[in-house]
Amino acid sequence: MLTKLPIFEVLDELVEKLVSDKRAVLSAPPGAGKSTAIPISLTKNPAFSNGKIIVLEPRRLAVKQVASRMAQTLGEPLGKTVGYRIRGESKCDEQTKVEVVTEGILIRMIQEDQQLTGISTVIFDEFHERSLNADLGLAFCLEIASVLREDLKILVMSATLEISAVSKLMQDAPIISCEGKSFHVTPRWQAKPVAQDQIVGKLITDVILQAFNENKGSLLVFLPGEAEIIKLASTLKNKVPDNCHVFPLYGRLEFKDQQKAIKPILEGRKIVLATNVAETSLTIEGIDTVIDSGLSKRSIYDANSGMDRLVTQKISKAEARQRMGRAGRLNPGVCYKLWSKTQDGSFPDFSPSQIENSDLTPFALELAMWGSNIDGLALLTRPNKKALSEAYKVLQMLGAVNEQLQITKNGRLLSKIPLHPRLAKIILIGGKDAALLTSILSDADPLNNVDSSDINLRISAIKSYKKQTSSNSGSLRIPTVKRIMKEASRLSKHLINQSDYTIAQLVALAYPDRIAKRRKGERPRYILSNGKGAVMAENDPLRSSPFIVACNLDGNLQEAKLRHCTPITLSEIKKLFGNQVLSLKSCEWSKRQKKILAHHQEKLGQLILEEKVWRDPPINMLINAMLEGVEQLGFFHSENAKTFLARVKMAGDKFPDMSDKKLMATRSTWLAPFLGGIKSADDWKKFDGLKALKSLLNWEELQLLEKLAPAYFISPLGRKIKITYENELPEISIRIQEMYGQITHPMSAGIPIRITFLSPAGRTIQTTTDxxxxxxxxxADVRKDMRGQYPKHFWPEYPSKSQATLNTKKRNQ
Incomplete structure (x- = not known):
């Protein structure tokens, strides 16, 4: 009986608070009866007779299940007192007092009528799941109640959420707590810690068979996703008795097949393999054993890449309690946990809300439609600023909002189509196969084990199946195909335009930031117009396509794997985005090739559509590019340049700083005029910068430099002998006979030059600085040695009084 449910112990208090405060928060565990008993009870209270009661459920399956249970309780058919509405399906009439809807339906109701005319109460059931639309719907309802409808009653119900934060968000709404009606559930952990990649496989199969043999009732097995369910169902088929029925239960499953899993069976036992759809709102008859993988698949959106990643993660402690509680709804039960007790602490307390890790593009479109500033909305969790900014950029690309982020006419039309704004764009544009295309992009892959990522192949396969002319029906996933066809039929009702665009162009208009060009090389790697990278499977028939549009990627942050795409031609791209294609001429230094590259490019976003060599860039662009190259390469000073720099350094503070650091910092001033014709690292290495370096000194400074630190020493014979400055002292090397008669030591910058005396054969004899x-x-000692070695040469006894010579004795005579 309904009146035996625990919720009735607090129902009077709850109604009183809703009437007086117009808002309340209810904390009630599974089995309390909150989802069904409260709405029915409110219909019988005059304070709630001024309009419908809207009940929000997080999933389509829960909507139908909750509405059916309420109608059954009243002994009425669905659509009378209690009805429901989900996308593409409705069972309500003028007499309906309780309408169970998905959260997205509520958003549409609000956007179409911001006063929620004819609605007395909005109930947010299972709010702890924190879906994006639930958060946004509550924020909108609170604003409506504050500004337009003071009489609107709002009730938030949750099984596990930290409700004090919700109460505060709702202006300190009263909190009512209800004890649940559940039986004891015995937890059974694994003896040893289990690695995540070991759970879904032999371990879970073994535990299911163990639990089946150890218990008498039916089993509910929680798995991460649809693929794992289908694989495990196939494995169990030959491992359980004939009177044991294995049923899948996941969101995309046909409703009639979902009902098979939920309804009691007439004989035998059943094993229900479910995703997290079975955590809340559903009562599955006969279940007294739960097997929890501890895993769930979550879609994680990365604002930097603009892509979603489907990630298998640990569930939260709150979710684990919900799952475990499923075994004790009707009788005492047992829960087999596929992790050790020591691993319990590694589970987070609560799962993240969708607003924290979802694509915020639909959220941003609703905000723009609402016309409210995000800062003014009562949100339990604020969206990431970067993620929201990226969402608005997508809407601008789609023409849904203007530069001021205000909704456009196009945006209003997109918001009426129950799809992600990208896919709604395809429906709005229209054209052949637009509805089928969007339906495929919204669902799982309809093809089994095919190498091609081509979306056109999937469209052709489904059309052939529809005509019953398909020759490869074995590769089709028939349940998925039927679901896609049904959705395409529904979406076709929203088609108002008929364009002549190709499939490739329709996809490009939805994903303009994912138009991609093949990189050079053997591997089928692509660069997207948003600057990110993607890679195609090596055996994909599209691997040589020069241009594609990526519509489904795995979200890998390094280089995403292409799942679905379509080839597109350059002419198709230009036809769509001709006004956005920029013609750019660039002249830049290539750090990789170490030379100047001058190109004439046509770019769409960060994608280079076409590129040609620019043969005559202006000299100033070449020079600026080479100056960047100099920064990378550094200086390669010639010997003459090194000597000049050393002379300047030795000459002292009267001259500019010509250290490499200073020269690099000022290169655009002194070096630029001399870089004509220098275009590569090889050219730069051959460049003699002496003339450019000398330009740093004026005429007077050059003359002073020659005086203080001369480049040459003039020998007694009048010959120029180069002075080197690489070492601590300036140096010259000269034949000893050429210095006869030199009595004063040569100097440079006030420092004695180190003289290296050479023999007639050019060999070093001795050095001196005096x-x-x-x-x-x-x-005298040198003379004695040299006379013996070089008798033909002149070795005077008094060299300081002798005449310098380079001749032998005979020639001197």
Whole structure:
């Protein structure tokens, strides 16, 4: 009996608070009866007779199930007192007092009538799931109640949520707590820690068979997703007795097949393999054993890449309690957890809300339609600013909002189509196969084990199946195909235009940031117009396509794998985005090739559609590019340049700083005029920068430099002998006979030049920094050695008084 449900213990208090405060928060565990008993009870209270009671459920399956249970309780058919509405399906009439809807339906109701005319109460059931539309719907309802409808009553119900935060959000709404009606459930952990990749496979199969043998009732098995359910169902088929029925239960499953899993069976036992759709709102008859993989698949959106990743993650502790509680709804039960007790602590307390990790494009479109600033909305969790900014950029690409982020006429039309704005764009444009295309893009892959990622192949396969002319029906996933065809039929009702665009162009208009060009090389790697990378399977027939549009990627942050795409021609791209294609001429230094590259490019976003060599860029662009190259390459000073720099350094503070650091910092001033014709690293290495370096000094400074730190020493014979400045002292190397008669030591910048005396054969004899002392002291020993080795040459006894010569004795005579 309905009156035996625990919720009736607090029902009077709840109604009183709703009447007085117009809002309330109810905390009630599964089995309390909140989803069905409260709406029915409110219909019988005069305070709620001024309009419908809207009940929000997080999933389509829960909508139908909750509405059916209420109608059954009243002994009425669906659509009378209690009805429901989901996308593409409705069972309501003028007499309907309770309407159970999905959260997206509520958003549409609000956008079409911001006063919610004819509605007395909005109930948010299972709010702890924190869907994006639930958060947004509550924010809209709170604003409506504050500004337009003071009489609107709002009730938030949750089984696991930290409700104090919700109460505060609702202006300190009263909190009513209800104890649940559940039986004891015995938890059974694994003896040892289990790695995540070991759970879905042999382990879960073994545990299911163990639980089946150890217990008498039916089993509910929680798995991460649809693929794991289908695979495990196939495995169990030959491992369980004939009187044991294995039923799948997931969101995309046909409703009649979902009902098979939920309804009691007449004989035997059943094993229900379910995703998290079975965590809340559903009562599955006969279940006393739960097997929990501890895993769930979540779609994680990355604002940087603009892509979703489907990630298998650990569930939260709150979700684990929900799952475990399923075994104790009707009788005492047992829960087999596929992790060890020591691993319990690694589970987060609560799962993240959708607003934290979802694509916010639909959210942003609703905000633009609402016309409210995000800062003014009562949201339990604020959206990430970058993610919201990226969402608005997508809407701008689709023409849904203007530069001021205000809704456009096009945006209003998109919002009326119950699809992601990208896919709604395809329906709005229209054209042949537009509805079928969007339906395929909204669902799972209809093909089994095919190499091609081509979306056109999927369209052709479904059309052939529809005509019963398909020769490859074995590769089709028939349940998926039927679901796609049904959705396409529904979406065709929204087609108002008929364009002549190709499939490739329709996809490109929905995903302009994912138009991609093949990179050079053997591997089928692509660069997208948003600057991200993608890779195609090596055996994909489209691997050589020069241009594609990516419509489904795996979201890998390094290089996403292409799942579905369509080839597109350059002419098709230009026809669509000709006004957005930029003609750019670039002249830049290539760090990889170490040379200047000058190109004439046509770009769409960050994608280079066409590129040609620019043969005559202006000299100033070439110079600027080479200056960047110099920064990468550094200086390769010639010997002459090194000597000049050393002379300047030795000359002292009267001259500019010509360190490499200073020269690099000021290169655009002194070097640029001399870089004509220098275009590569090889050219730069051959470049003699002496003339450019000398330009840093004026005429007077050059003359002073020559005086203080001369480039040459003039020998007694009048010859120029180059002075080197690489070492601590300036140096010259000269034949000893050429210095006869030199009595003062040569100087540079006030420092004695180190003289290296050479023999007639050019070999080093001795060095000195005091030539007068050398003549007076060391020369006698040198003379003695040299006379023996070079008897034909002149070796005077008094060199300081002798005449310099380069000749032998005979020639001197």
């Amino acid at each position: 030539i007068a002392s050398f003549w007076d002291n060391s020369y």
